[in-house]
Amino acid sequence: MLILLYILFGMSLVYIAATERFKIYIQVYILQGILLFGMAIIQLRDFNFLNLSLILAETILFKSIVVPYMLRKILQRTRIYNVHKKSVPGNYTVMLMSVFLVISLLMAFVLSVPSIERVYLVIAFFSLFTGLLLISARKLLFAHLVGFLIIENAVFLFSIAIGKEFPLLVNTGILLDIFIAVLIMSTFLTRIGHKMHSFEAETLTKLKD
Amino acid sequence: MTALILLLITSLFFTGILVKIKNFCSGKKGPGIFQPLKNVWVLLRKGAVYSETTSLIIRIAPIVIFCAMFMAVLLVPVAGFKPLISFNGDFILFAYVLALGRFMIIIAAFDSGSSFEGMGASREALYGMLIEPAFFILMGSLCLFTGQTSLNDIFNIFKGGNFDLVFGLAAVYILGNIALVENSRIPIDDPKTHLELTMIHEVMVLDTSGFDLALIQITSFLRFAVFGSLIASVIIPWNLPAYIRLVLFFIVQVLFSVSIGIIESFRARYKMNRNQQYIITISLSAFILFIVVLLTKNIL
16 A cells, blocks of 8 residues: 555656646645655554644645645635746656656665665655756746645655654654745745735845845 | 457457447447448458559558557467467567557658658657657566566466555556557547647558558557557456456456547647657656566565
């Protein structure tokens, strides 16, 4: 079962890198939340009830319901539905993804620790690179935001990979996850959103006090 | 021999069911299931007409294409029924006889002297080049997973192992997508389009007629059946009694044709410049499967 979740998570990363519609970004993010929920249940089942409940609530409530709701709100407010025309074309991003997959595999082997499953590391590194790719290859801030959230998923994957040895680290990771996401969302929904109608990353350079 | 007979029977009704489903979904009665066969029968009795600009290539191409596909048919296992030809590494021969067929249809299109056909041939060559890695990576993954190198053994996935179901499902997903590309169906190509500029496969056979066109159409029937059989071979456990496998095989084939019909009815075709992205995504999905197999089998 865990293997199926790994494969689906990997394919969801490929899909988010290939697609150019923001609605799909949100759907894939919801799917990733559900997959992380499944991984956490299987991987961390030895945790005490309270800890496990917090982790599961974070994945299913926060990643699959709250954050996607806020992302939808941002899309409704800005009325931007596709990536920028000047963004790197999907062909190239998908090809870059295959390179990243190889790099992730190599890094997982270089940094491998006996107590951590390598598949986790590969998928986590792959997720990290996907987030970085979204941030660097797309022009609009919304894609950067989703890229950052994908990186947070990578952090969550790292934390559940070593969760058995360091249970506290998982909770710390979750707190960081929630803090950063809320901070970004609130900034986008309340501050920048009013000032930046074009929603392009380049306009950030024109921000003034 | 049973595998060959089953595959030939399947190829007879596959396209008919697909067309029937498409008509049903669009609210039409449409022709019967065997209408494509009747069309082929009519074509078989006609002679071919050749343009003055063509050479020997366009005359021999349909026969080579048909023979290459028939060779592929001989290599394909059918849900536990052994193929006529089977040896270690036969999936490489399988891929290359399909590639030979593609090569012949491409040079035949160029030989016709039509700019439309040249355009279609160029697209076919590109998509063929992009989809082959997906097939080979998938085969490599299944070889590693099963420890076998023959098509007959590779597709015998369900042996009671821990990951059989997962890898089986992933293989079916990737094979299904490869089948859509290889058979030039939606979302890559629309066989019903009337505009030459948007055609891929159909535009390459615009100058083919009569007996030659019949051979091309029979080849496409067989190609559908081949990929349907590969999918059925993955899904159906080979340790079941033969009569159950037989029934399941036909059910899977019908479901496969129905699902393609439904996809074609409710899914839009991609823009031409998006097709490469779709095909590369299939290859990357196969690559992910390959890496997961490597890691779970502790090969590295």
